[in-house]
Amino acid sequence: xxVKLRKVGNSKTLIVPSNIKTTDEEYTVKNVGNxxxxxxxxxxxxxxxxxxxxxxxxxxxxxxxxxxxN
Numbered sequence: 001x002x003v004k005l006r007k008v009g010n011s012k013t014l015i016v017p018s019n020i021k022t023t024d025e026e027y028t029v030k031n032v033g034n035x036x037x038x039x040x041x042x043x044x045x046x047x048x049x050x051x052x053x054x055x056x057x058x059x060x061x062x063x064x065x066x067x068x069x070n
Contacts (some may be wrong), residue, residue, distance in 0.1 A: 001019075002027050003017065005014075014036070015029060023040050024040035024041065024043075026040070026041040027039060027040055028041055046055055
């Protein structure tokens with residue numbers, strides 16, 4: 001099924017037709033010879049959304065930091 005290449009700002013866009021099943025919202029894109037390959041990006045955990053990060057006490061860590069002190 002042919003699709004048209006469109007210019008959006010400084011980028012080029014290929015529209016994915018509705019009958020093509022997509023599995024994710026983010027894809028990497030690369031050229032393999034004359035073929036354009038789109039691959040879903042693996043979902044990565046947001047480290048800032050973890051319980052350890054949310055409970056991290058930066059101020060206390062800085063007070064206990066001995067690196068660079070004599």
